[in-house]
Amino acid sequence: MSVKNIVLDTNAATANQIRKKLTSYGITSFNITASPGAGKTTILEKTILALRDKRKIAVIEGDIVPIDVERLSELEIPVVLADTFGACHLDASMINKALRHLPLESIDLLFVENVGNLICPAHFPIGTTYTVAIASIPEGDDKPEKYPLLFGNADVILINKIDLIPYCPFSIKRFTASVRKINKTAVILPISAHTNEGMLSWLSYVKKSKIS
Amino acid sequence: MSVKNIVLDTNAATANQIRKKLTSYGITSFNITASPGAGKTTILEKTILALRDKRKIAVIEGDIVPIDVERLSELEIPVVLADTFGACHLDASMINKALRHLPLESIDLLFVENVGNLICPAHFPIGTTYTVAIASIPEGDDKPEKYPLLFGNADVILINKIDLIPYCPFSIKRFTASVRKINKTAVILPISAHTNEGMLSWLSYVKKSKIS
Numbered sequence: 001m002s003v004k005n006i007v008l009d010t011n012a013a014t015a016n017q018i019r020k021k022l023t024s025y026g027i028t029s030f031n032i033t034a035s036p037g038a039g040k041t042t043i044l045e046k047t048i049l050a051l052r053d054k055r056k057i058a059v060i061e062g063d064i065v066p067i068d069v070e071r072l073s074e075l076e077i078p079v080v081l082a083d084t085f086g087a088c089h090l091d092a093s094m095i096n097k098a099l100r101h102l103p104l105e106s107i108d109l110l111f112v113e114n115v116g117n118l119i120c121p122a123h124f125p126i127g128t129t130y131t132v133a134i135a136s137i138p139e140g141d142d143k144p145e146k147y148p149l150l151f152g153n154a155d156v157i158l159i160n161k162i163d164l165i166p167y168c169p170f171s172i173k174r175f176t177a178s179v180r181k182i183n184k185t186a187v188i189l190p191i192s193a194h195t196n197e198g199m200l201s202w203l204s205y206v207k208k209s210k211i212s
Numbered sequence: 213m214s215v216k217n218i219v220l221d222t223n224a225a226t227a228n229q230i231r232k233k234l235t236s237y238g239i240t241s242f243n244i245t246a247s248p249g250a251g252k253t254t255i256l257e258k259t260i261l262a263l264r265d266k267r268k269i270a271v272i273e274g275d276i277v278p279i280d281v282e283r284l285s286e287l288e289i290p291v292v293l294a295d296t297f298g299a300c301h302l303d304a305s306m307i308n309k310a311l312r313h314l315p316l317e318s319i320d321l322l323f324v325e326n327v328g329n330l331i332c333p334a335h336f337p338i339g340t341t342y343t344v345a346i347a348s349i350p351e352g353d354d355k356p357e358k359y360p361l362l363f364g365n366a367d368v369i370l371i372n373k374i375d376l377i378p379y380c381p382f383s384i385k386r387f388t389a390s391v392r393k394i395n396k397t398a399v400i401l402p403i404s405a406h407t408n409e410g411m412l413s414w415l416s417y418v419k420k421s422k423i424s
Contacts (some may be wrong), residue, residue, distance in 0.1 A: 035247045035248045035249060035328070035351075036247045036330050036351060036355060036358070036359070037247060037348070037350065037351025037352050037355065038351075064331065064358070064359075065357060065358050065359075065360070067354060067357060067358055086331070086335075087331075088300055088329060088331040088332050115271070116247070116358075117300060117329055117331065118248050118328065119300040119327070119329065120296070120300050121275065123298075134401065135317065136249070136350065137350075138249065138348065138349075138350035138373060139247075139248060139249025139250075140249050142279060143248060143249065145247070145277060145279060146248070146275065146276070146279055146328075147276075147277075148277070148279050161350060162378075163379065164350065164376065164379055167375065167376055167379060168376075169406075186327075188302065194381075
């Protein structure tokens with residue numbers, strides 16, 4: 001067995017333990033993956049502001065520099081940095097450590113903001129209920145073709161920044177067709193965290209989410 | 213010495229060999245780094261179209277799926293895929309292999325399009341003369357703070373998609389100030405590969421480049 005396979009198998013085992021732990025606490029969790037600058041933190045901010053009165057929310061932040069931890073901490077919910085020590089993705093052991101710093105018995109929804117990267121996060125499941133992939137209009141509509149593992153395994157795909165559609169060469173039809181070649185079931189939601197267009201559909205998805 | 217340090221030292225040694233080899237052939241080379249969707253391939257296309265009659269250009273493409281190789285091959289210049297085998301960055305040994313497939317004696321300018329990622333490519337020099345970091349307006353102006361190694365080590369930083377400035381919360385002043393905290397010397401060029409605004413400054417930079 002190669003070193004790579006040992007690393008991935010160990011990660012998968014830890015991810016399973018995390019899944020069981022979160023389920024036992026009744027926590028529904030989301031692994032948020034995207035390129036740098038696709039809008040992960042802004043979407044999280046808006047989601048937290050819309051739902052924090054109805055659900056008990058916590059965030060694990062996977063950035064290499066803790067700027068977003070400071071940004072989200074202003075929302076008066078528990079936010080913990082998962083230190084990647086410079087690595088380009090979160091792994092399950094980092095989540096395990098971060099969970100020790102969260103009050104699990106009083107959390108309904110846990111959002112994990114992964115490191116901005118479309119490659120490595122797709123190789124490392126972290127035990128969340130849902131995987132969210134965020135694309136954004138200015139990045140172009142070829143991203144599902146280029147990063148099939150990430151978009152192929154997502155439960156929900158947000159197409160963010162749709163307010164920029166008039167100014168960018170992006171076809172939602174082409175993007176959706178590319179996704180469907182590799183992922184028949186993902187829910188695809190066009191949104192703009194900037195103008196709030198489509199955000200109600202995403203919030204509804206989150207509210208209906210189940211641990212399962 | 214840790215495994216990580218051995219890997220980085222081996223890479224640095226190979227990068228030095230590549231630098232010497234390219235210099236001996238009189239080739240000026242550029243390592244193009246950016247997020248996915250920042251505009252690397254479009255900038256390369258426009259650069260090649262503008263300069264291919266005056267300079268002999270070749271490209272090494274570092275994508276995990278060879279879509280951009282096909283795109284650039286239409287420009288009738290040598291384009292080689294550096295296979296990363298799914299990894300999230302190029303390293304010097306991949307460049308060494310790719311160079312075997314290029315006619316080095318008849319190349320003036322070599323562009324290496326790195327994998328779309330703001331973290332790992334910064335840890336792996338690949339022996340090029342220049343390192344180019346591309347940011348783009350919709351990604352937000354906080355990227356130099358979040359990815360200091362990549363923006364700190366760049367020789368030239370392109371701020372692409374400036375045609376989107378009216379629609380995005382991006383301050384070129386804030387971006388530039390963040391860069392200057394970590395990089396006193398990088399040339400910063402705002403451009404739009406879409407509208408061609410600022411492209412002449414970038415082309416002039418490439419034309420004046422020297423092996424050194």
